[in-house]
Amino acid sequence: MSETHHLYEHTSAKDVQWESLSFTERAVLCFVFEGERVLLIHKKRGLGKGKINAPGGRIEPGETALEAAVRETQEEVGLIPIQPQECARLHFLFTDGYSLHGTVFRAFSYKGTLRETEEATPLWSPVSSIPYDRMWEDDKLWIPHLLEGRYVEGFFIFDGDTMLDAHVVTGTLLPPPR
């Protein structure tokens, strides 16, 4: 194993100069709520294969984060979220130097028909029993704040699938859906 592989192994998430990182990749997630349930997916391929997550994916060139959130949700499960609202920012640094910035949205209405695709199997999860044990390790640290309606920022250091350190900051209460 090379030295660079362990570049950030002993770095704390609080000590990383996150604002001066030029992220390798930018991605989005979109949480669609209906009553006391939230739309999640079982991801069938790509990064996070086998895990439960919210719909999402990489932002394409020329696209805004909001546009990507709507497109990825439609591509993965057929639903078009209506008026998604930004509700979190996530920052990931991997020990091999890869870094990922995530913008998270929430929506309370949608159009279209839910369907399974080659990328994902959709599932409506009760908000009170999100399957954190089948999700990315950091999710249990920030999704509860999102569910309370608070803006949240997360800073995480990962080695592959293993979370080495985390720093979560909660912000203001977001305006309720209209």
Ligand SMILES: Nc1nc2c([nH]c(=O)n2[C@H]2C[C@H](O)[C@@H](COP(=O)(O)OP(=O)(O)OP(=O)(O)O)O2)c(=O)[nH]1
């Ligand atoms: N909830 C959560 N999502 C994460 C974490 N790490 C991480 O990459 N993701 C999300 C961000 C993206 O939405 C998704 C990665 O998907 P991706 O878009 O890179 O992979 P993909 O192969 O499906 O690519 P694409 O064609 O859909 O763009 O996983 C995490 O720790 N927690």
